[in-house]
Amino acid sequence: MSEEVITQDVQTVPENWEPKIVGFLCYWCSYSGADGAGTARMKYAPNVDIIKVMCSGRIDPELITTAFANGADGVMVAGCHIGDCHYMTGNHKTMARMPLLKRILDELGIEADRFRHEWISAAEGAKFAATVSDLTEKVRALGPLNWPELMHERGVGHGHDLKPWGEE
């Protein structure tokens, strides 16, 4: 089924293409959860590049658009469950930012399945592994996002390489 979705994409998908996913994890819960998944030798997709931050409230939405704009095919954000924040209310900011960012990504035509926001505690290694695998498969089905190439095609940074007026 995923094959069909890929062929519909205008871009040709390279044969050995693997989704590039950036994961922002909070140090106290989600990163420990990911650590737990590793120590327990759980099997999950190797496509996520993890960036550890001290608190999910520290994940500025700017970082997520930076990831997409620089070629990430998917982005994952994970923090402590509400009520568990090491800094009391850090994740309350995440809780409001992520739905608002999702609305903006939607207006920009970025498929909802490319962005995932989850609460993952230090004890939820299995949830981390399942989330990563599920996100990877969904992004794989969508195909590459290739934002830098798309913007280059539309002239960002170089225009349409025309000659000055009068010289054509």
Next chain:
Amino acid sequence: MSENDTGTTQQKLKVGMYWAASCGGCDISLLEIGPHILELIEIADIAFWPCAADFKYQDVANYPDEYIDVCFYNGAIRTSEQEQIARLLRQKSKSLIAYGECAVDGGIPALANLKDVPGIFDAAYHTNPSIDNPEGTEPLPISECEQGELEIPEFYDQVLRLQDVVPVDYVIPGCPPQAERVWEAIVAVTGGAVPLKNTNVRVAVFDKSVCDECPREKRHEKITGFKRPHEVRPEPDWCLLEQGLICMGPATRSGCGALCIKGGLPCRGCYGPSGEVEDQGTAMVSAIASILDATDEETAREMIAQIVDPAGTFYRFSMASSHMKARK
């Protein structure tokens, strides 16, 4: 003598101004410098200004390279004509200045980057309530008429900034740039305080956000919901954001003197992202989310849902310089 970069020469400076994808307000805003216009005329001759004087593109093409000392380019790049003129003016000017928010960050025209070209044409020629077009006419790139074949410029997929097309020496943001700031910039550039050639240096602005210039009081209160400007008469002297109005102040560069806010309207973000901000829209997402009075996800989600068109509101003037720049 004209090669002297100090501008204090006997020979007058040559200045130019061009109008690309913009409303024309920038041309007017240059006149807003008031009596200073006489001082400008004393030190400078107009070499190209289609809005104010009769110049043809061919006149500019006939100039030697770098003939124009300072050229202000207002408006974004929406069509092939605007790109070709940008390249021509770059070649013929010593200093090319992106003037106004459209040239600097895309401005209002770049809001069209949230739609695709068929969608734009559909709205502009068919579905808008004010359209009267019974035959469904649309402009064609090439059309036949009695006099022969007519070709119009290509309509690009996406609105670009001036700096996406040619190197820019200075940028003057704002919609429109505020008169006092404009005069400061003209004095700086024509008076030799800064070199004519530079790279994307912002002039006539401050680094801090509009909140820095705002006279209203911040009471550190959280908000319970959002209102639109027509739905409420805001309390004077109190932060508009804390009153539930979406005010772009926290993410917007100062330089305007908080004009709209002093008039009781929330900041629309027309000076683009402030000094420490790369992406105005997501900076605004951060700011808004920090002041919601919500302790559970459901409440937060409900409040977020009250915001109408977040991308169009938060990127109203800076879509083309945001991280994403356009829709997919």
